[in-house]
Amino acid sequence: MNDLNQAYQNFFTSTKGKRKGKPVKPPKFKSRKSRQTARFRKGGFKVGQHKVYLAKIGKLKIIWSRELPSEPSSVTVIKDSANRYFLSFVVEISPEVLPKNDNSVGIDLGIKTFATLSNGEKVDAPKPLKKRIKKYRKLSKSLSNKTKGSKRYEKSRLRVAKFHGKLKDTRTDFLHKLSTEIINENQVIVLEDLNVSGMVRNRKLSRAISDLGWRQFRTLLQGKAEKYSRDFRVISRWEPTSQVCSNCGFKGGKLDLHVREWECLNCGAKHDRDENAAINILVAGGQSETLNGRGGKRKTTAKAAAANETSTHRGA
Ligand SMILES: [Zn+2]
Incomplete structure (x- = not known):
């Protein structure tokens, strides 16, 4: 609600000519069908054991995804397109401590194998869409046959949104588990910066890549590295990591994507x-700067799902 007030204030001072810079447009409302959010500051909400009270809305029954480590300073309510x-x-939390270790890991993200670690370990990602592509086609075909705005259309749209929600949950679950494992086992974690948006422009790769969640994985690693005081580094994507022999440093030149094995x-x-x-x-990460400072207080977010008939978002 505070955000909306600010947006209107900006708009009014702008129309009165009091505000410098570009004229400000009145706040736009998001489509009711897309994701909606509302933020409540201190005093605007109260947290109980099984319920959360929100000003002007009332009590909500909730399912905690994890315990709150301390008194929250604000809460955001998010309604996704699947309702x-x-x-x-x-x-606010103080960094938690994991025992220090001497392990370092480099991570190569790929399409065929989601992550290959410098110790040779390979991790495949779940491909929830591939398994359910028939159902997906059926659902989207059914949606395209309905008249926009009709009751049946709305029902069908909700089914498609729920389907996407499930895919997302499967992916997020996998990314959480993998990032936790990597952070637990390593003191230094190095990742290659990925030009995800540039790659997604390539239509052939686009679906496969957005299905993989590289960006989300990076965000998770960075967040957990901060939380547990690990050293997270990102190297430039211009490093010729796949062209150089890791044994002698000889530059072998660009490899075609289909070449999986080569000899120096x-x-x-x-x-x-x-x-x-x-x-x-x-190796390149050894020369780069760490992305997170150590120690000190920092902010984190804990999420909980509010209970209503469609809110169980785990266990797709
Ligand atoms: Zn070599």
């Missing part, structure tokens, strides 16, 4: 393409 409600709390012309080392890249990412 599911989520509450996101802002809380200089030292004869045999390489798995992704593992070699992951090792080079780790």
